[in-house]
Amino acid sequence: MRAVVDKDTCIGCGLCASTEPEVFEMDTDGKAVSIADTTDANRESVEACITGCPVNAIHAEE
Numbered sequence: 001m002r003a004v005v006d007k008d009t010c011i012g013c014g015l016c017a018s019t020e021p022e023v024f025e026m027d028t029d030g031k032a033v034s035i036a037d038t039t040d041a042n043r044e045s046v047e048a049c050i051t052g053c054p055v056n057a058i059h060a061e062e
């Protein structure tokens with residue numbers, strides 16, 4: 001699974017990058033970016049980021 005951030009929607013709160021830094025980081029524009037595919041080890045954490053994003057800016061692609 002690959003988590004994808006819609007940068008137009010992201011408000012740069014940092015929640016996803018602090019929750020799952022293996023998959024998300026904050027880009028130089030202050031918006032989150034996905035840097036890696038989801039693994040079995042971090043899938044639950046990534047799903048928590050998807051549901052926890054306050055503006056629903058993250059979705060999953062298989």
Ligand code: SF4
Nearest residue numbers: 010011013014016053
């Ligand atoms: S949780 Fe959502 S709004 Fe916050 S940085 Fe991540 S993608 Fe952006």
